[in-house]
Amino acid sequence: GQSLEQPSEVTAVEGAIVQINCTYQTSGFYGLSWYQQHDGGAPTFLSYNALDGLEETGRFSSFLSRSDSYGYLLLQELQMKDSASYFCAVRNTGRRALTFGSGTRLQVQP
Amino acid sequence: NAGVTQTPKFQVLKTGQSMTLQCAQDMNHNSMYWYRQDPGMGLRLIYYSASEGTTDKGEVPNGYNVSRLNKREFSLRLESAAPSQTSVYFCASSGQQTGGDEQFFGPGTRLTVL
Numbered sequence: 547g548q549s550l551e552q553p554s555e556v557t558a559v560e561g562a563i564v565q566i567n568c569t570y571q572t573s574g575f576y577g578l579s580w581y582q583q584h585d586g587g588a589p590t591f592l593s594y595n596a597l598d599g600l601e602e603t604g605r606f607s608s609f610l611s612r613s614d615s616y617g618y619l620l621l622q623e624l625q626m627k628d629s630a631s632y633f634c635a636v637r638n639t640g641r642r643a644l645t646f647g648s649g650t651r652l653q654v655q656p
Numbered sequence: 657n658a659g660v661t662q663t664p665k666f667q668v669l670k671t672g673q674s675m676t677l678q679c680a681q682d683m684n685h686n687s688m689y690w691y692r693q694d695p696g697m698g699l700r701l702i703y704y705s706a707s708e709g710t711t712d713k714g715e716v717p718n719g720y721n722v723s724r725l726n727k728r729e730f731s732l733r734l735e736s737a738a739p740s741q742t743s744v745y746f747c748a749s750s751g752q753q754t755g756g757d758e759q760f761f762g763p764g765t766r767l768t769v770l
Binding site for chain 2: 576577579587588589590591594596633637643644645646647648649
C-alpha cells in the first residue's frame, strides 16, 4: 500500500516563506506531485518531481529526496491568496492513478 | 476550451436512490479519474480509466460503477445511495505526456444522501 504524511495546518504571515513537508511510503515510487485547493474549489496542479532536487516555478518550489522518501513544497513571498490546502501525491510505477495525502491547510495572516 | 466539466453541481438523494454523475473533458486526454473528498480530508480514488475502453478500481470502489462512454466522457453511478456516500465528487483527466502526474480537475459535485 501507500501512505503519505503531511502536517494538518501551517500558519504564516504575508511576505514570509513557508515549507510544507511530505513523507511517503510506497512500493515502486515514480514521482511526487503537489496540488493546491482553495475552499470550495477544485484541486489545481502546482508541481512535480521525479528526480532528486529542487524544481522552481515562480514563487513556488518543490524538492524531492528519493532516498529519504521525503519532499517539500516551498512558498516564498506569501500572499493572502496563498491561503488554501496543499496536497502531496504519489504515483506508483505502471499506474496512472495518484494517491493523495490528507492535505495541509495554510493560513496566511496579514 | 471548457476543460473538465461535471454535472450536476449539487444533488440531494434519499437512501436507496440511484444517480449518475457525468464528466466530460475536451483536452483529448486518454486517462480519466473519479475521486471523492470528505470534509477535511484528501482525495480518494474511486475508479479510473487509463484509456478508452478500460476501467480499474481505485482505493474505495464499493458502491460505485463507472462507464467510459468514449474518450471524452466518464460517468460514475451510485446504484443504491447510502449516507456514507455523502461527499464531494471530483472528476479529473490527464494526458499522455504527463503520465498521470498532472491532472486537471472538474469543479466537483456536492452530493448529500439523507
